[in-house]
Amino acid sequence: MYKFADWTDDIQHSMMRRLNRHFEGIDDFLSLAGGLPDPDLMPNVPLAEAAQKTLLEQHSTALQYGGNRQSLKEHIANFMQQRGVTCTADDLEITIGGQQCMSLTTKILLNPGGTYAVGDLSYAGIRQAAKSLRPNVLSIPIDPHTGLDLDVLEQHLKDGARPAFLYTVPAAHNPVGVTMPLEQRKRLMALARQYQMLVIEDDAYGFLEYDGEPVPALAAIDPEWAIYLGSFAKILSPGIRLGWVIAPKPILEKVAIAKQMQTLSPSPLSQHIVDNYLSDNDFPALLTQLRTAYGSRRDVMMDAIDEHFPAGVTAYRPTGGMFVWVQLPQGVDGIEVMKHAAAQNAVGCLPGAAFATDAVAEDKYQSNLRITFVRYNEERIAEGIARLGRTLKETI
Amino acid sequence: MYKFADWTDDIQHSMMRRLNRHFEGIDDFLSLAGGLPDPDLMPNVPLAEAAQKTLLEQHSTALQYGGNRQSLKEHIANFMQQRGVTCTADDLEITIGGQQCMSLTTKILLNPGGTYAVGDLSYAGIRQAAKSLRPNVLSIPIDPHTGLDLDVLEQHLKDGARPAFLYTVPAAHNPVGVTMPLEQRKRLMALARQYQMLVIEDDAYGFLEYDGEPVPALAAIDPEWAIYLGSFAKILSPGIRLGWVIAPKPILEKVAIAKQMQTLSPSPLSQHIVDNYLSDNDFPALLTQLRTAYGSRRDVMMDAIDEHFPAGVTAYRPTGGMFVWVQLPQGVDGIEVMKHAAAQNAVGCLPGAAFATDAVAEDKYQSNLRITFVRYNEERIAEGIARLGRTLKETI
Numbered sequence: 001m002y003k004f005a006d007w008t009d010d011i012q013h014s015m016m017r018r019l020n021r022h023f024e025g026i027d028d029f030l031s032l033a034g035g036l037p038d039p040d041l042m043p044n045v046p047l048a049e050a051a052q053k054t055l056l057e058q059h060s061t062a063l064q065y066g067g068n069r070q071s072l073k074e075h076i077a078n079f080m081q082q083r084g085v086t087c088t089a090d091d092l093e094i095t096i097g098g099q100q101c102m103s104l105t106t107k108i109l110l111n112p113g114g115t116y117a118v119g120d121l122s123y124a125g126i127r128q129a130a131k132s133l134r135p136n137v138l139s140i141p142i143d144p145h146t147g148l149d150l151d152v153l154e155q156h157l158k159d160g161a162r163p164a165f166l167y168t169v170p171a172a173h174n175p176v177g178v179t180m181p182l183e184q185r186k187r188l189m190a191l192a193r194q195y196q197m198l199v200i201e202d203d204a205y206g207f208l209e210y211d212g213e214p215v216p217a218l219a220a221i222d223p224e225w226a227i228y229l230g231s232f233a234k235i236l237s238p239g240i241r242l243g244w245v246i247a248p249k250p251i252l253e254k255v256a257i258a259k260q261m262q263t264l265s266p267s268p269l270s271q272h273i274v275d276n277y278l279s280d281n282d283f284p285a286l287l288t289q290l291r292t293a294y295g296s297r298r299d300v301m302m303d304a305i306d307e308h309f310p311a312g313v314t315a316y317r318p319t320g321g322m323f324v325w326v327q328l329p330q331g332v333d334g335i336e337v338m339k340h341a342a343a344q345n346a347v348g349c350l351p352g353a354a355f356a357t358d359a360v361a362e363d364k365y366q367s368n369l370r371i372t373f374v375r376y377n378e379e380r381i382a383e384g385i386a387r388l389g390r391t392l393k394e395t396i
Numbered sequence: 397m398y399k400f401a402d403w404t405d406d407i408q409h410s411m412m413r414r415l416n417r418h419f420e421g422i423d424d425f426l427s428l429a430g431g432l433p434d435p436d437l438m439p440n441v442p443l444a445e446a447a448q449k450t451l452l453e454q455h456s457t458a459l460q461y462g463g464n465r466q467s468l469k470e471h472i473a474n475f476m477q478q479r480g481v482t483c484t485a486d487d488l489e490i491t492i493g494g495q496q497c498m499s500l501t502t503k504i505l506l507n508p509g510g511t512y513a514v515g516d517l518s519y520a521g522i523r524q525a526a527k528s529l530r531p532n533v534l535s536i537p538i539d540p541h542t543g544l545d546l547d548v549l550e551q552h553l554k555d556g557a558r559p560a561f562l563y564t565v566p567a568a569h570n571p572v573g574v575t576m577p578l579e580q581r582k583r584l585m586a587l588a589r590q591y592q593m594l595v596i597e598d599d600a601y602g603f604l605e606y607d608g609e610p611v612p613a614l615a616a617i618d619p620e621w622a623i624y625l626g627s628f629a630k631i632l633s634p635g636i637r638l639g640w641v642i643a644p645k646p647i648l649e650k651v652a653i654a655k656q657m658q659t660l661s662p663s664p665l666s667q668h669i670v671d672n673y674l675s676d677n678d679f680p681a682l683l684t685q686l687r688t689a690y691g692s693r694r695d696v697m698m699d700a701i702d703e704h705f706p707a708g709v710t711a712y713r714p715t716g717g718m719f720v721w722v723q724l725p726q727g728v729d730g731i732e733v734m735k736h737a738a739a740q741n742a743v744g745c746l747p748g749a750a751f752a753t754d755a756v757a758e759d760k761y762q763s764n765l766r767i768t769f770v771r772y773n774e775e776r777i778a779e780g781i782a783r784l785g786r787t788l789k790e791t792i
Contacts, residue, residue, distance in 0.1 A: 001592065002592075002594065002646055003560065003592075003648060004504055004505060004650060005504055005505055005506055005507050005510070005560075007509055008504050008650050008654075008768050010476045011650060011652065011653050011654070011684070011701075013656065014606070016585060017656075021696055034461075036460060036461060037460075039455060039456040039457075039459055039460050040456075042455060044451050044452065044459060045451075045452070046453035047451050047455075047459070048451035048452050049449070051447040051448070051451055052447070052448065053442070055440050055441075055443050055444035055447055056444050059435060059438065059440035060436075061435075061635075063435055063438045063440060063633035063634070063635040063636065064433075064435050064633075064634060064635050065430075065432060065629075065635065066431060073705040074729070077771075096492060096659045096663075097659065097660060099656075099657075099659050099660045100658065100659045103657065103658045103659070107401065107528060108400055108401055108404050109399075109400060109401055110401055111401050111402055112508055114401070118585050125660075127655065128657040129657055129658075131657060132503060132654075134546065152404035153528055153607075161511055164399065164401075176426075182429075182558060185663070196397070196398075196399075198398065202607075218410070233461075237458040237459035237460075237665070238459070238460055238461040238664075239457075239458050239460050239461065239663065239665045240459065240665050241659070241660075241661070241662070241663040241665070248398070250398055251398060254400060254404050256406050257408065258404075258407070260409065260410070260413075260495075261495075261499065261525055261527060261528070262495070262496065262499045262525075262658060262659075263493065263496045263499070263637070263658075264493060264495045264637075265637070266397045266520075266637070267492075267636065267637040267663055267666055268631055268634075268635035268636065269633070269635045269636050269666060269669075270663055270666065271664075272663060273399040279462065297760065330571065335523075336508070341486075367507045385486060392525065
């Protein structure tokens with residue numbers, strides 16, 4: 001009876017969201033599935049103080065319409081030095097989290113039916129953001145040790161492929177966990193410049209590297225060909241829904257206008273609260289605290305994996321981020337393992353197929369799992385791995 | 397050097413935003429231009445209490461990822477009775493203000509190059525929301541006494557026009573201020589049903605009617621063919637960035653998915669704060685207080701207009717909302733009046749052309765102004781009109 005736009009004919013929630021139903025109503029369920037940061041590590045009391053200042057002293061701007069909050073942009077430009085990026089407040093736009101970064105940048109760069117490049121494993125959000133444009137996707141394999149397979153990418157470019165952009169998560173890749181080494185980063189940005197291909201760098205996990213000095217962002221290597229997407233979700237709070245885009249001026253101007261078309265502005269209330277929080281607290285100390293806590297949880301998870309996983313299962317140790325990528329023996333179906341884990345052992349994980357960019361990748365990664373080590377304390381993490389180990393012994 | 401999506405070739409900020417530069421750096425400037433509610437009427441102290449409860453007692457959900465907050469949806473469904481709409485929490489989706497309502501509903505209903513219908517005068521946000529789809533626009537005249545010209549609309553439909561939707565602001569229209577009478581509403585919804593045309597009802601001002609019983613929403617008359625857009629911007633705070641869509645199930649499902657693709661979810665933090673505010677305070681009393689204050693300001697403005705505006709200028713008294721629509725003598729250029737008012741008399745207004753849907757309408761409404769009576773207290777409103785009266789005597 002109702003007529004919808006054609007692109008909505010096959011719209012559905014992401015596979016990740018649809019799989020969630022397998023996790024519902026299970027007693028003492030312990031989820032290593034979703035990418036949820038630990039709320040106990042979010043500074044709610046200082047944020048409550050920041051909210052008081054906002055609502056009692058700044059309400060005439062915080063509760064009113066508004067654009068980017070200048071002093072928040074200055075804070076962000078300042079702590080971006082931790083990623084090797086030198087920029088000023090004028091080089092960035094505040095957005096409604098990383099997802100709006102993706103929907104805005106795809107919207108201004110991609111024509112309907114156009115082509116973009118992305119890892120054959122990827123955060124589903126980019127596919128969701130681009131979906132209404134019914135794009136062609138150039139799928140690039142992900143190597144669990146070095147990230148995007150640049151040989152394959154270069155061959156496509158040599159063969160004449162001209163994607164509107166490449167989307168990538170070079171730091172602590174979701175779902176594989178791999179951080180692209182500096183050499184590969186330099187080679188990627190040299191390719192970007194040579195073929196005039198914009199690289200959308202989703203750096204959601206860039207501030208969460210646990211083993212020594214972090215690798216600089218792609219935007220630090222070549223700011224002319226990188227569009228940097230940042231987010232407070234993993235380093236302060238996802239519920240505040242704030243992120244940022246750093247891009248060359250001509251791109252940033254279009255992002256700003258597209259943003260107004262979509263939602264007017266990110267919440268002035270949230271912007272004031274985070275701005276006050278950053279002014280009145282030691283944010284670098286919070287980042288250090290998160291790195292210490294999550295790095296230690298990563299170690300606990302890897303040790304527990306050594307103890308509980310059966311032979312023939314490989315888990316890749318990430319240097320940062322939130323995820324461990326698990327390779328099951330060939331032929332074992334990750335979706336079946338996930339269902340068994342939830343129903344029999346009350347533990348959640350996600351199958352590799354949930355992150356596959358296309359049907360080929362769904363097949364290629366059918367024997368993989370993604371698990372996360374950030375949601376719980378160390379004891380619960382170890383318990384989760386024990387349950388998952390039991391599952392693996394029962395199913396493979 | 398960079399390649400952008402084709403639609404961005406002529407992208408620019410809305411005319412309203414571009415005109416703002418004329419208002420900058422003027423001493424003692426008094427703006428009757430923007431549609432900004434009065435922050436002194438926003439309940440910042442109760443909101444601060446709601447924020448404390450949120451951040452000290454509910455932070456594990458408020459700071460985490462999340463979807464719609466169920467109890468907030470229940471509050472909204474409850475107070476929608478004031479608009480004659482009977483619905484439950486399941487009939488609505490929470491959004492990031494009215495603008496996201498527009499960008500989501502256009503996105504799921506309109507194909508690239510498709511056609512939608514809208515008043516020849518309209519809030520610019522709908523044009524912005526639809527712009528990337530490069531649509532054709534069926535422009536329907538607005539009558540300052542009854543709203544949309546339904547004879548013209550019906551003729552188009554009879555002649556075979558099949559717009560993907562009609563967008564309209566039936567309550568206290570922006571910019572004309574007119575509230576569509578019940579008879580016209582019934583006729584509009586009968587046409588909608590007859591021609592299977594969805595009507596997007598932007599009811600941003602629906603809770604702000606000052607003269608007795610409000611006319612029921614279009615969604616109360618025919619919920620099957622109306623998509624209701626609500627917003628907290630004008631009745632609580634724009635800075636909180638929350639709105640809602642009420643629509644038939646098949647439409648609502650697609651809105652929910654498109655929303656996730658665009659921004660994941662509206663801020664869980666904002667949702668908790670507003671939910672707590674609504675639970676712990678008397679929101680209907682706030683609405684009454686707003687109606688009393690704004691209604692009285694409307695009266696003050698109309699009285700001051702009688703006193704200060706020269707003969708030959710007509711101002712239409714609205715029954716609700718925020719705006720008075722002014723008709724200048726034919727041939728007088730509203731943009732020139734606006735510039736003179738700002739530069740010479742330190743008062744802001746907007747020209748009718750800023751709300752024109754197309755070039756024909758820009759011409760048709762070149763001798764109009766929109767002014768608002770909600771931003772300031774009564775004394776300042778009267779002073780603003782005295783200044784504008786002076787301007788009119790100097791320019792026409």
